[in-house]
Amino acid sequence: MSFPGGSCGDAWAWTVWAAVAWRGAGSSAPAPCGCSTGAKRSLLLHGEPGIGKSALLEKAVAQAAGMTVLRATAIEMEAELAFAGLGELVRPVEQLISRLPSVQARALRTALSLEEGHIPDGVTLGAATLTLLTDAAATTPVLVAVDDAHWMDEASTDALLFAFRRLKAEAVAVLVTARDGEGCRFTEAGLPTLALTGLEPAAAATLVQRVADVPADSEPFKRLYRETAGNPLALLEAAPALRNPEWAVQPPEGPLPVGPRLTAAYSARLAALPEASRRALTVAAAGYTEEAAVLVAALHHLSLDGEVLLALEAANVIDRSGGKVRFVHPLLRAAAYHMAGAEQRREAHRALAGALADRNGPVDRDQHSWHLAAAAAEPDLTTASALADTAARARDRGALPAAVRAYERAADLSPLPVDRGRHLLAAAEVAQLAGLGDQALALAEAATNATDDVTVRAGATGLRSQILLVRQPPRRVHDQLVDMAVQLEAVQAVPLLVAAAGAACMGGAIAQARVTADRASALACNGEAAAFDHSAALMRAHTMMLAGERREAAAVFHSCEKFLAATDPLSIGVEVTSFSAMDLMWLEQFPAARTLLERAIRCARRIGACERLVPT
Structure with missing residues:
Protein backbone atom coordinates (compact mmCIF):
# COMPACT_ATOMS: atom_id res chain seq x y z
CA MET A 1 0.00 0.00 0.00
CA SER A 2 1.03 3.57 -0.43
CA PHE A 3 0.14 6.43 1.86
CA PRO A 4 0.53 10.18 1.83
CA GLY A 5 3.90 10.97 3.34
CA GLY A 6 5.43 7.53 3.19
CA SER A 7 5.46 3.90 2.16
CA CYS A 8 3.58 0.97 3.67
CA GLY A 9 6.55 0.32 5.93
CA ASP A 10 6.49 3.93 7.14
CA ALA A 11 2.76 3.70 7.78
CA TRP A 12 3.11 0.49 9.74
CA ALA A 13 5.99 1.96 11.73
CA TRP A 14 3.71 4.87 12.62
CA THR A 15 1.03 2.44 13.78
CA VAL A 16 3.36 0.31 15.88
CA TRP A 17 5.02 3.43 17.29
CA ALA A 18 1.61 4.75 18.35
CA ALA A 19 0.95 1.45 20.13
CA VAL A 20 4.21 1.59 22.10
CA ALA A 21 4.50 5.35 22.60
CA TRP A 22 3.73 4.82 26.30
CA ARG A 23 7.48 4.51 26.84
CA GLY A 24 7.46 8.33 26.72
CA ALA A 25 10.58 10.42 26.78
CA GLY A 26 12.69 7.45 27.75
CA SER A 27 11.93 5.61 24.52
CA SER A 28 14.64 5.38 21.92
CA ALA A 29 12.14 4.62 19.17
CA PRO A 30 11.92 7.41 16.58
CA ALA A 31 8.62 9.15 16.02
CA PRO A 32 7.57 8.56 12.39
CA CYS A 33 5.80 11.09 10.18
CA GLY A 34 7.58 14.00 11.84
CA CYS A 35 5.77 13.62 15.18
CA SER A 36 7.63 14.24 18.42
CA THR A 37 7.64 11.42 20.95
CA GLY A 38 4.57 11.54 23.16
CA ALA A 39 2.93 14.24 21.04
CA LYS A 40 0.44 12.00 19.26
CA ARG A 41 -0.63 8.58 20.46
CA SER A 42 -3.86 8.38 18.47
CA LEU A 43 -4.20 7.35 14.85
CA LYS A 53 -7.92 -1.00 7.66
CA SER A 54 -9.07 -3.93 9.78
CA ALA A 55 -6.01 -5.98 8.82
CA LEU A 56 -3.68 -3.25 10.08
CA LEU A 57 -5.68 -2.92 13.28
CA GLU A 58 -5.50 -6.68 13.83
CA LYS A 59 -1.74 -6.57 13.35
CA ALA A 60 -1.44 -3.74 15.86
CA VAL A 61 -3.40 -5.79 18.39
CA ALA A 62 -1.17 -8.79 17.75
CA GLN A 63 1.91 -6.59 18.30
CA ALA A 64 0.55 -5.22 21.59
CA ALA A 65 2.14 -7.88 23.79
CA GLY A 66 2.24 -6.78 27.40
CA MET A 67 -0.47 -4.18 26.90
CA THR A 68 -4.11 -4.17 28.00
CA VAL A 69 -6.10 -4.23 24.77
CA LEU A 70 -9.52 -2.57 24.84
CA ARG A 71 -11.24 -3.11 21.55
CA ALA A 72 -14.63 -2.69 19.99
CA THR A 73 -15.90 -3.52 16.54
CA ALA A 74 -18.90 -1.41 15.63
CA ILE A 75 -21.56 -3.03 13.49
CA GLU A 76 -24.29 -1.32 11.51
CA MET A 77 -27.09 -3.09 13.35
CA GLU A 78 -25.96 -1.62 16.69
CA ALA A 79 -25.84 2.00 15.54
CA GLU A 80 -29.21 2.65 17.20
CA LEU A 81 -28.23 1.08 20.55
CA ALA A 82 -26.94 3.79 22.86
CA PHE A 83 -23.56 3.00 24.48
CA ALA A 84 -23.24 -0.40 22.78
CA GLY A 85 -19.73 0.43 21.56
CA LEU A 86 -18.58 1.88 24.87
CA GLY A 87 -19.83 -1.18 26.71
CA GLU A 88 -17.89 -3.55 24.46
CA LEU A 89 -14.74 -1.46 24.72
CA VAL A 90 -14.48 -1.12 28.50
CA ARG A 91 -15.78 -4.56 29.47
CA PRO A 92 -12.26 -5.94 30.21
CA VAL A 93 -11.69 -3.20 32.81
CA GLU A 94 -15.20 -2.94 34.29
CA GLN A 95 -13.78 -3.88 37.69
CA LEU A 96 -11.95 -0.55 37.77
CA ILE A 97 -15.17 1.47 37.63
CA SER A 98 -15.57 1.16 41.40
CA ARG A 99 -12.32 3.11 41.84
CA LEU A 100 -13.58 6.16 39.98
CA PRO A 101 -14.95 9.22 41.78
CA SER A 102 -18.50 8.38 42.82
CA VAL A 103 -20.16 10.76 40.34
CA GLN A 104 -18.15 9.38 37.43
CA ALA A 105 -18.63 5.77 38.52
CA ARG A 106 -22.37 6.25 38.73
CA ALA A 107 -22.49 7.86 35.29
CA LEU A 108 -20.49 5.05 33.67
CA ARG A 109 -22.43 2.27 35.38
CA THR A 110 -25.69 3.86 34.28
CA ALA A 111 -24.52 4.24 30.68
CA LEU A 112 -23.47 0.59 30.59
CA SER A 113 -26.79 -0.49 32.14
CA LEU A 114 -25.00 -1.88 35.18
CA GLU A 115 -27.42 0.06 37.36
CA GLU A 116 -30.63 2.02 36.90
CA GLY A 117 -30.56 5.80 37.01
CA HIS A 118 -29.86 8.94 35.05
CA ILE A 119 -26.56 9.96 33.52
CA PRO A 120 -25.61 13.33 35.06
CA ASP A 121 -24.32 14.81 31.79
CA GLY A 122 -22.11 14.12 28.80
CA VAL A 123 -19.14 15.89 30.35
CA THR A 124 -19.23 13.66 33.43
CA LEU A 125 -19.53 10.53 31.29
CA GLY A 126 -16.66 11.62 29.05
CA ALA A 127 -14.55 12.41 32.10
CA ALA A 128 -15.41 9.00 33.55
CA THR A 129 -14.26 7.31 30.33
CA LEU A 130 -11.01 9.29 30.40
CA THR A 131 -10.40 8.46 34.06
CA LEU A 132 -11.10 4.78 33.44
CA LEU A 133 -8.55 4.66 30.59
CA THR A 134 -6.01 6.51 32.72
CA ASP A 135 -6.51 4.18 35.68
CA ALA A 136 -6.25 1.12 33.44
CA ALA A 137 -2.92 2.43 32.10
CA ALA A 138 -1.51 3.14 35.56
CA THR A 139 0.08 -0.31 35.80
CA THR A 140 -0.08 -1.66 32.24
CA PRO A 141 -0.03 0.37 29.02
CA VAL A 142 -3.33 0.34 27.12
CA LEU A 143 -4.12 -0.01 23.43
CA VAL A 144 -7.61 1.18 22.50
CA ALA A 145 -8.63 -0.34 19.17
CA VAL A 146 -11.91 0.70 17.53
CA ASP A 147 -12.75 -0.96 14.22
CA ASP A 148 -15.40 0.32 11.78
CA ALA A 149 -15.95 3.47 13.84
CA HIS A 150 -18.33 4.83 11.18
CA TRP A 151 -20.96 2.47 12.63
CA MET A 152 -20.33 3.40 16.28
CA ASP A 153 -23.46 4.61 18.10
CA GLU A 154 -23.54 8.36 18.77
CA ALA A 155 -23.58 8.13 22.56
CA SER A 156 -20.43 5.98 22.64
CA THR A 157 -18.76 8.21 20.05
CA ASP A 158 -19.34 11.30 22.19
CA ALA A 159 -17.84 9.70 25.32
CA LEU A 160 -14.82 8.25 23.51
CA LEU A 161 -14.00 11.42 21.58
CA PHE A 162 -14.16 13.43 24.80
CA ALA A 163 -11.59 11.06 26.31
CA PHE A 164 -9.35 10.68 23.23
CA ARG A 165 -8.95 14.43 22.77
CA ARG A 166 -7.76 14.81 26.36
CA LEU A 167 -5.18 12.04 26.52
CA LYS A 168 -1.79 13.60 27.19
CA ALA A 169 1.09 11.74 28.82
CA GLU A 170 -0.97 8.70 29.84
CA ALA A 171 0.20 5.25 28.74
CA VAL A 172 -2.69 4.94 26.30
CA ALA A 173 -2.48 4.49 22.52
CA VAL A 174 -5.58 4.79 20.33
CA LEU A 175 -6.06 3.17 16.92
CA VAL A 176 -9.34 3.76 15.07
CA THR A 177 -10.49 2.62 11.63
CA ALA A 178 -13.26 4.21 9.60
CA ARG A 179 -14.65 3.84 6.12
CA ASP A 180 -14.57 6.82 3.76
CA GLY A 181 -17.88 8.37 2.77
CA GLU A 182 -19.84 7.27 5.84
CA GLY A 183 -19.93 10.56 7.74
CA CYS A 184 -17.88 9.24 10.64
CA ARG A 185 -17.52 11.79 13.47
CA PHE A 186 -14.13 10.35 14.40
CA THR A 187 -12.81 11.73 11.11
CA GLU A 188 -13.94 15.24 12.13
CA ALA A 189 -12.45 15.18 15.63
CA GLY A 190 -8.92 16.30 14.83
CA LEU A 191 -7.24 12.95 15.47
CA PRO A 192 -4.04 12.27 13.48
CA THR A 193 -5.14 10.45 10.31
CA LEU A 194 -3.65 8.11 7.78
CA ALA A 195 -5.45 7.61 4.46
CA LEU A 196 -4.97 4.08 3.09
CA THR A 197 -4.79 3.66 -0.66
CA GLY A 198 -4.34 0.66 -2.93
CA LEU A 199 -1.37 -1.67 -3.28
CA GLU A 200 1.42 -0.87 -5.67
CA PRO A 201 1.40 -3.08 -8.83
CA ALA A 202 4.17 -5.38 -7.61
CA ALA A 203 2.48 -6.03 -4.28
CA ALA A 204 -0.89 -6.45 -6.00
CA ALA A 205 0.58 -9.06 -8.34
CA THR A 206 2.02 -11.01 -5.40
CA LEU A 207 -1.40 -11.01 -3.73
CA VAL A 208 -3.29 -12.05 -6.86
CA GLN A 209 -0.89 -14.92 -7.55
CA ARG A 210 -2.07 -16.53 -4.33
CA VAL A 211 -5.37 -17.37 -6.01
CA ALA A 212 -4.62 -17.13 -9.76
CA ASP A 213 -1.42 -17.95 -11.62
CA VAL A 214 -1.35 -14.84 -13.81
CA PRO A 215 1.85 -12.96 -14.71
CA ALA A 216 2.09 -9.39 -13.49
CA ASP A 217 2.83 -8.16 -17.03
CA SER A 218 -0.21 -9.87 -18.57
CA GLU A 219 -3.12 -7.88 -19.96
CA PRO A 220 -5.70 -9.61 -17.68
CA PHE A 221 -3.78 -8.59 -14.56
CA LYS A 222 -3.26 -5.04 -15.83
CA ARG A 223 -6.99 -4.67 -16.43
CA LEU A 224 -7.81 -6.09 -13.01
CA TYR A 225 -5.40 -3.69 -11.37
CA ARG A 226 -6.88 -0.74 -13.23
CA GLU A 227 -10.42 -1.62 -12.18
CA THR A 228 -9.57 -2.35 -8.54
CA ALA A 229 -7.02 0.48 -8.12
CA GLY A 230 -5.04 -2.00 -6.04
CA ASN A 231 -7.80 -2.58 -3.45
CA PRO A 232 -6.64 -5.80 -1.72
CA LEU A 233 -10.07 -7.26 -1.04
CA ALA A 234 -11.30 -6.40 -4.52
CA LEU A 235 -8.23 -8.07 -5.99
CA LEU A 236 -8.80 -11.27 -4.04
CA GLU A 237 -12.51 -11.40 -4.84
CA ALA A 238 -12.10 -10.69 -8.56
CA ALA A 239 -8.88 -12.67 -9.17
CA PRO A 240 -10.59 -16.05 -9.76
CA ALA A 241 -12.25 -14.52 -12.83
CA LEU A 242 -8.80 -14.30 -14.43
CA ARG A 243 -8.95 -18.04 -14.96
CA ASN A 244 -11.63 -17.41 -17.60
CA PRO A 245 -9.84 -16.51 -20.86
CA GLU A 246 -12.85 -14.54 -22.08
CA TRP A 247 -12.62 -12.14 -19.15
CA ALA A 248 -9.65 -10.24 -20.55
CA VAL A 249 -11.33 -9.49 -23.88
CA GLN A 250 -14.71 -8.32 -22.51
CA PRO A 251 -15.51 -4.63 -23.11
CA PRO A 252 -14.17 -2.41 -20.36
CA GLU A 253 -16.76 -1.56 -17.69
CA GLY A 254 -15.06 1.48 -16.21
CA PRO A 255 -13.69 1.87 -12.67
CA LEU A 256 -14.68 -0.82 -10.21
CA PRO A 257 -17.24 0.56 -7.67
CA VAL A 258 -15.76 -1.22 -4.69
CA GLY A 259 -18.77 -1.35 -2.39
CA PRO A 260 -21.44 -2.77 -4.75
CA ARG A 261 -19.05 -5.04 -6.64
CA LEU A 262 -17.56 -6.49 -3.48
CA THR A 263 -21.00 -6.99 -1.99
CA ALA A 264 -22.07 -8.70 -5.21
CA ALA A 265 -19.01 -10.94 -5.06
CA TYR A 266 -19.82 -11.94 -1.50
CA SER A 267 -23.46 -12.50 -2.40
CA ALA A 268 -22.44 -14.90 -5.14
CA ARG A 269 -20.26 -16.74 -2.66
CA LEU A 270 -23.04 -16.96 -0.06
CA ALA A 271 -25.66 -17.97 -2.62
CA ALA A 272 -23.85 -21.28 -3.05
CA LEU A 273 -24.45 -22.20 0.61
CA PRO A 274 -27.29 -24.53 1.63
CA GLU A 275 -30.60 -22.90 2.50
CA ALA A 276 -30.24 -23.62 6.22
CA SER A 277 -26.84 -21.92 6.23
CA ARG A 278 -28.22 -18.86 4.46
CA ARG A 279 -31.08 -18.58 6.96
CA ALA A 280 -28.62 -18.82 9.83
CA LEU A 281 -26.43 -16.16 8.24
CA THR A 282 -29.40 -13.82 7.91
CA VAL A 283 -30.05 -14.21 11.64
CA ALA A 284 -26.40 -13.51 12.46
CA ALA A 285 -26.37 -10.48 10.16
CA ALA A 286 -29.60 -9.11 11.67
CA GLY A 287 -28.35 -9.37 15.25
CA TYR A 288 -27.57 -6.32 17.36
CA THR A 289 -25.16 -8.46 19.34
CA GLU A 290 -22.46 -10.99 18.48
CA GLU A 291 -23.18 -13.05 21.60
CA ALA A 292 -23.24 -16.70 20.54
CA ALA A 293 -25.88 -17.69 23.11
CA VAL A 294 -28.40 -15.23 21.65
CA LEU A 295 -27.75 -16.43 18.10
CA VAL A 296 -28.08 -20.11 19.04
CA ALA A 297 -31.36 -19.40 20.85
CA ALA A 298 -32.65 -17.53 17.80
CA LEU A 299 -31.70 -20.44 15.54
CA HIS A 300 -33.71 -22.78 17.78
CA HIS A 301 -36.77 -20.59 17.10
CA LEU A 302 -36.24 -21.43 13.42
CA SER A 303 -35.74 -25.14 14.16
CA LEU A 304 -32.06 -24.84 13.28
CA ASP A 305 -29.30 -26.20 15.50
CA GLY A 306 -25.76 -25.12 16.26
CA GLU A 307 -24.35 -27.55 13.67
CA VAL A 308 -25.10 -25.03 10.96
CA LEU A 309 -22.62 -22.64 12.61
CA LEU A 310 -19.90 -25.28 12.38
CA ALA A 311 -20.49 -25.50 8.64
CA LEU A 312 -20.34 -21.72 8.27
CA GLU A 313 -17.11 -21.57 10.23
CA ALA A 314 -15.64 -24.31 8.05
CA ALA A 315 -16.61 -22.26 4.98
CA ASN A 316 -14.63 -19.31 6.44
CA VAL A 317 -17.71 -17.11 6.65
CA ILE A 318 -17.86 -16.65 10.42
CA ASP A 319 -15.50 -16.84 13.39
CA ARG A 320 -16.84 -18.29 16.66
CA SER A 321 -13.99 -17.59 19.03
CA GLY A 322 -14.48 -16.12 22.50
CA GLY A 323 -18.18 -16.87 22.80
CA LYS A 324 -18.91 -14.54 19.87
CA VAL A 325 -20.12 -15.08 16.34
CA ARG A 326 -18.38 -12.64 14.02
CA PHE A 327 -18.30 -12.39 10.25
CA VAL A 328 -14.79 -12.64 8.88
CA HIS A 329 -15.38 -9.32 7.07
CA PRO A 330 -18.04 -6.62 7.54
CA LEU A 331 -19.01 -6.80 3.87
CA LEU A 332 -20.03 -10.41 4.40
CA ARG A 333 -22.53 -9.23 7.00
CA ALA A 334 -23.94 -6.63 4.60
CA ALA A 335 -24.15 -9.14 1.77
CA ALA A 336 -25.81 -11.79 3.95
CA TYR A 337 -28.45 -9.37 5.18
CA HIS A 338 -29.27 -7.60 1.93
CA MET A 339 -29.30 -10.66 -0.28
CA ALA A 340 -32.08 -12.11 1.88
CA GLY A 341 -35.66 -11.32 0.95
CA ALA A 342 -37.77 -8.95 3.04
CA GLU A 343 -39.75 -11.77 4.65
CA GLN A 344 -36.59 -13.72 5.44
CA ARG A 345 -35.14 -10.67 7.18
CA ARG A 346 -38.34 -10.23 9.18
CA GLU A 347 -38.17 -13.92 10.10
CA ALA A 348 -34.64 -13.41 11.41
CA HIS A 349 -35.65 -10.40 13.50
CA ARG A 350 -38.64 -12.32 14.92
CA ALA A 351 -36.33 -15.17 15.93
CA LEU A 352 -33.90 -12.78 17.60
CA ALA A 353 -36.75 -11.04 19.42
CA GLY A 354 -37.89 -14.44 20.68
CA ALA A 355 -34.39 -15.24 21.88
CA LEU A 356 -34.34 -12.01 23.91
CA ALA A 357 -37.92 -12.13 25.18
CA ASP A 358 -37.04 -13.65 28.56
CA ARG A 359 -34.11 -11.33 29.27
CA ASN A 360 -34.80 -8.38 31.53
CA GLY A 361 -31.67 -6.23 31.26
CA PRO A 362 -32.17 -2.73 29.80
CA VAL A 363 -29.94 -3.48 26.81
CA ASP A 364 -31.78 -6.76 26.18
CA ARG A 365 -35.15 -4.98 26.32
CA ASP A 366 -33.95 -2.34 23.87
CA GLN A 367 -32.63 -4.95 21.45
CA HIS A 368 -35.88 -6.90 21.80
CA SER A 369 -38.01 -3.88 20.91
CA TRP A 370 -35.88 -2.95 17.89
CA HIS A 371 -36.04 -6.53 16.61
CA LEU A 372 -39.83 -6.49 17.00
CA ALA A 373 -39.89 -3.24 15.04
CA ALA A 374 -37.72 -4.66 12.26
CA ALA A 375 -39.93 -7.75 12.08
CA ALA A 376 -43.16 -5.76 11.82
CA ALA A 377 -44.71 -5.62 8.35
CA GLU A 378 -47.66 -3.53 9.55
CA PRO A 379 -48.62 -1.36 12.53
CA ASP A 380 -48.61 -3.16 15.87
CA LEU A 381 -49.59 -1.60 19.19
CA THR A 382 -47.46 -3.88 21.37
CA THR A 383 -44.33 -3.25 19.32
CA ALA A 384 -44.94 0.49 19.23
CA SER A 385 -45.33 0.59 23.03
CA ALA A 386 -42.13 -1.41 23.54
CA LEU A 387 -40.22 0.93 21.25
CA ALA A 388 -41.61 3.98 23.06
CA ASP A 389 -40.28 2.50 26.32
CA THR A 390 -36.88 2.11 24.63
CA ALA A 391 -37.06 5.75 23.54
CA ALA A 392 -37.82 6.87 27.09
CA ARG A 393 -34.84 4.90 28.43
CA ALA A 394 -32.58 6.42 25.77
CA ARG A 395 -33.79 9.89 26.73
CA ASP A 396 -33.12 9.27 30.41
CA ARG A 397 -29.64 8.00 29.57
CA GLY A 398 -28.83 11.13 27.56
CA ALA A 399 -28.91 9.44 24.14
CA LEU A 400 -31.29 12.01 22.65
CA PRO A 401 -30.80 11.27 18.90
CA ALA A 402 -31.43 7.58 19.56
CA ALA A 403 -34.57 8.50 21.50
CA VAL A 404 -35.86 10.61 18.60
CA ARG A 405 -35.43 7.73 16.16
CA ALA A 406 -37.13 5.28 18.51
CA TYR A 407 -40.13 7.57 19.03
CA GLU A 408 -40.41 8.11 15.25
CA ARG A 409 -40.40 4.36 14.63
CA ALA A 410 -42.96 3.89 17.40
CA ALA A 411 -45.17 6.40 15.59
CA ASP A 412 -44.77 4.48 12.31
CA LEU A 413 -45.92 1.30 14.05
CA SER A 414 -48.87 2.83 15.94
CA PRO A 415 -52.24 1.70 14.52
CA LEU A 416 -54.22 4.52 16.19
CA PRO A 417 -53.82 8.14 15.02
CA VAL A 418 -53.78 9.47 18.59
CA ASP A 419 -50.87 7.19 19.52
CA ARG A 420 -49.06 8.10 16.32
CA GLY A 421 -49.43 11.78 17.14
CA ARG A 422 -48.37 11.26 20.76
CA HIS A 423 -45.14 9.49 19.76
CA LEU A 424 -44.34 12.10 17.11
CA LEU A 425 -44.84 14.84 19.68
CA ALA A 426 -42.51 13.02 22.09
CA ALA A 427 -39.93 12.78 19.30
CA ALA A 428 -40.30 16.52 18.63
CA GLU A 429 -39.83 17.35 22.32
CA VAL A 430 -36.64 15.30 22.53
CA ALA A 431 -35.35 16.79 19.27
CA GLN A 432 -35.87 20.26 20.74
CA LEU A 433 -33.99 19.25 23.89
CA ALA A 434 -31.13 18.11 21.66
CA GLY A 435 -31.02 21.48 19.91
CA LEU A 436 -32.38 20.06 16.64
CA GLY A 437 -34.83 22.88 15.99
CA ASP A 438 -35.62 22.18 12.33
CA GLN A 439 -36.22 18.49 13.01
CA ALA A 440 -38.37 19.34 16.04
CA LEU A 441 -40.51 21.69 13.93
CA ALA A 442 -41.01 19.01 11.27
CA LEU A 443 -41.94 16.41 13.87
CA ALA A 444 -44.33 18.78 15.63
CA GLU A 445 -46.06 19.48 12.31
CA ALA A 446 -46.27 15.74 11.63
CA ALA A 447 -47.83 15.24 15.08
CA THR A 448 -50.45 17.90 14.28
CA ASN A 449 -51.26 16.23 10.96
CA ALA A 450 -51.40 12.75 12.47
CA THR A 451 -54.39 13.22 14.78
CA ASP A 452 -57.27 15.48 15.73
CA ASP A 453 -56.57 14.92 19.42
CA VAL A 454 -56.64 18.37 20.99
CA THR A 455 -54.02 17.57 23.63
CA VAL A 456 -51.48 16.44 21.04
CA ARG A 457 -52.24 19.36 18.74
CA ALA A 458 -51.98 21.86 21.60
CA GLY A 459 -48.68 20.34 22.72
CA ALA A 460 -47.30 20.49 19.19
CA THR A 461 -48.42 24.09 18.84
CA GLY A 462 -46.77 25.05 22.12
CA LEU A 463 -43.57 23.33 21.09
CA ARG A 464 -43.50 25.13 17.76
CA SER A 465 -44.04 28.41 19.56
CA GLN A 466 -41.01 27.85 21.78
CA ILE A 467 -38.84 27.25 18.73
CA LEU A 468 -40.31 30.06 16.66
CA LEU A 469 -39.87 32.46 19.56
CA VAL A 470 -36.17 32.71 18.72
CA ARG A 471 -36.85 32.92 14.99
CA GLN A 472 -39.75 35.38 14.76
CA PRO A 473 -40.67 38.66 16.47
CA PRO A 474 -42.04 37.78 19.95
CA ARG A 475 -45.21 39.87 19.56
CA ARG A 476 -46.09 38.00 16.37
CA VAL A 477 -45.65 34.70 18.20
CA HIS A 478 -47.90 36.03 21.00
CA ASP A 479 -50.68 36.84 18.57
CA GLN A 480 -50.41 33.46 16.83
CA LEU A 481 -50.64 31.57 20.11
CA VAL A 482 -53.58 33.62 21.39
CA ASP A 483 -55.46 32.98 18.13
CA MET A 484 -54.82 29.25 18.46
CA ALA A 485 -55.89 29.22 22.11
CA VAL A 486 -59.29 30.65 21.21
CA GLN A 487 -60.10 27.45 19.36
CA LEU A 488 -59.25 25.18 22.30
CA GLU A 489 -60.84 24.20 25.57
CA ALA A 490 -59.34 25.48 28.82
CA VAL A 491 -57.12 22.49 29.52
CA GLN A 492 -55.46 22.84 26.12
CA ALA A 493 -55.52 26.64 25.97
CA VAL A 494 -53.68 27.31 29.25
CA PRO A 495 -50.14 26.22 28.16
CA LEU A 496 -50.52 28.19 24.92
CA LEU A 497 -51.56 31.31 26.79
CA VAL A 498 -48.67 30.88 29.24
CA ALA A 499 -46.25 30.67 26.30
CA ALA A 500 -47.97 33.65 24.65
CA ALA A 501 -47.55 35.74 27.79
CA GLY A 502 -43.86 34.82 27.88
CA ALA A 503 -43.50 35.89 24.24
CA ALA A 504 -45.12 39.24 25.00
CA CYS A 505 -42.73 39.74 27.92
CA MET A 506 -39.78 39.10 25.62
CA GLY A 507 -41.19 41.58 23.16
CA GLY A 508 -41.54 44.28 25.82
CA ALA A 509 -45.36 44.32 25.60
CA ILE A 510 -45.88 44.26 29.37
CA ALA A 511 -49.54 45.30 29.41
CA GLN A 512 -50.38 42.75 26.73
CA ALA A 513 -48.45 40.08 28.65
CA ARG A 514 -50.39 40.89 31.83
CA VAL A 515 -53.77 40.51 30.09
CA THR A 516 -52.79 37.18 28.56
CA ALA A 517 -51.27 35.88 31.82
CA ASP A 518 -54.42 36.89 33.76
CA ARG A 519 -56.51 34.98 31.24
CA ALA A 520 -54.32 31.89 31.52
CA SER A 521 -54.44 31.99 35.31
CA ALA A 522 -58.22 32.40 35.34
CA LEU A 523 -58.70 29.37 33.07
CA ALA A 524 -56.25 27.31 35.13
CA CYS A 525 -58.10 28.08 38.34
CA ASN A 526 -61.48 26.88 37.10
CA GLY A 527 -60.72 23.31 38.15
CA GLU A 528 -60.42 21.87 34.65
CA ALA A 529 -56.75 22.65 34.11
CA ALA A 530 -55.23 22.03 37.52
CA ALA A 531 -52.09 20.54 35.97
CA PHE A 532 -51.16 23.98 34.63
CA ASP A 533 -52.27 26.25 37.46
CA HIS A 534 -48.79 26.73 38.96
CA SER A 535 -47.16 27.54 35.61
CA ALA A 536 -49.91 30.03 34.84
CA ALA A 537 -49.62 31.57 38.32
CA LEU A 538 -45.84 31.93 37.98
CA MET A 539 -46.16 33.61 34.58
CA ARG A 540 -48.78 35.98 36.05
CA ALA A 541 -46.42 36.74 38.95
CA HIS A 542 -43.70 37.64 36.44
CA THR A 543 -45.97 40.14 34.71
CA MET A 544 -46.78 41.58 38.16
CA MET A 545 -43.08 42.07 38.84
CA LEU A 546 -42.64 43.81 35.48
CA ALA A 547 -45.61 46.05 36.34
CA GLY A 548 -44.14 46.96 39.74
CA GLU A 549 -46.58 44.87 41.83
CA ARG A 550 -43.82 43.41 43.97
CA ARG A 551 -45.87 42.50 47.05
CA GLU A 552 -48.56 40.68 45.06
CA ALA A 553 -45.89 38.77 43.11
CA ALA A 554 -44.15 37.75 46.35
CA ALA A 555 -47.41 36.29 47.62
CA VAL A 556 -47.76 34.17 44.48
CA PHE A 557 -44.22 32.86 44.79
CA HIS A 558 -44.86 31.99 48.44
CA SER A 559 -47.87 29.87 47.38
CA CYS A 560 -45.75 28.12 44.70
CA GLU A 561 -42.73 27.32 46.90
CA LYS A 562 -43.41 23.59 47.19
CA PHE A 563 -44.19 23.32 43.48
CA LEU A 564 -40.90 24.95 42.46
CA ALA A 565 -38.96 22.76 44.90
CA ALA A 566 -40.47 19.50 43.63
CA THR A 567 -41.19 19.88 39.92
CA ASP A 568 -38.87 19.08 37.02
CA PRO A 569 -37.77 22.54 35.84
CA LEU A 570 -37.68 21.34 32.22
CA SER A 571 -41.32 20.24 32.34
CA ILE A 572 -42.73 23.74 32.97
CA GLY A 573 -40.99 25.41 30.06
CA VAL A 574 -37.75 27.33 29.87
CA GLU A 575 -39.57 30.67 30.01
CA VAL A 576 -41.39 29.90 33.27
CA THR A 577 -38.21 28.54 34.86
CA SER A 578 -35.94 31.40 33.80
CA PHE A 579 -38.52 34.10 34.58
CA SER A 580 -39.18 32.58 38.01
CA ALA A 581 -35.47 32.53 38.85
CA MET A 582 -35.18 36.14 37.72
CA ASP A 583 -38.17 37.15 39.83
CA LEU A 584 -36.79 35.38 42.90
CA MET A 585 -33.57 37.35 42.54
CA TRP A 586 -35.54 40.60 42.24
CA LEU A 587 -37.33 39.60 45.43
CA GLU A 588 -33.87 39.03 46.99
CA GLN A 589 -34.62 35.34 47.53
CA PHE A 590 -31.20 34.43 46.20
CA PRO A 591 -30.87 30.88 47.68
CA ALA A 592 -34.22 29.89 46.14
CA ALA A 593 -33.23 31.34 42.76
CA ARG A 594 -29.88 29.59 42.81
CA THR A 595 -31.46 26.27 43.80
CA LEU A 596 -33.98 26.50 40.96
CA LEU A 597 -31.34 27.31 38.35
CA GLU A 598 -28.95 24.63 39.58
CA ARG A 599 -31.72 22.02 39.42
CA ALA A 600 -32.61 23.13 35.90
CA ILE A 601 -28.99 22.90 34.79
CA ARG A 602 -28.56 19.46 36.36
CA CYS A 603 -31.71 18.19 34.68
CA ALA A 604 -30.61 19.55 31.30
CA ARG A 605 -27.10 18.13 31.60
CA ARG A 606 -28.41 14.80 32.79
CA ILE A 607 -30.12 14.12 29.49
CA GLY A 608 -27.84 16.22 27.27
CA ALA A 609 -30.48 18.90 26.64
CA CYS A 610 -28.07 21.40 25.10
CA GLU A 611 -30.93 23.63 23.91
CA ARG A 612 -31.90 24.30 27.52
CA LEU A 613 -28.36 25.32 28.45
CA VAL A 614 -28.03 28.08 25.84
CA PRO A 615 -28.26 31.54 27.46
CA THR A 616 -31.34 33.51 26.41
Missing part, protein backbone atom coordinates in the same frame (compact mmCIF):
# COMPACT_ATOMS: atom_id res chain seq x y z
CA LEU A 44 -7.24 7.16 12.60
CA LEU A 45 -6.88 4.82 9.62
CA HIS A 46 -9.44 5.57 6.92
CA GLY A 47 -10.10 4.43 3.40
CA GLU A 48 -12.54 2.62 1.13
CA PRO A 49 -13.99 -0.82 1.94
CA GLY A 50 -11.50 -3.65 1.59
CA ILE A 51 -8.42 -1.42 1.64
CA GLY A 52 -6.88 -3.13 4.68
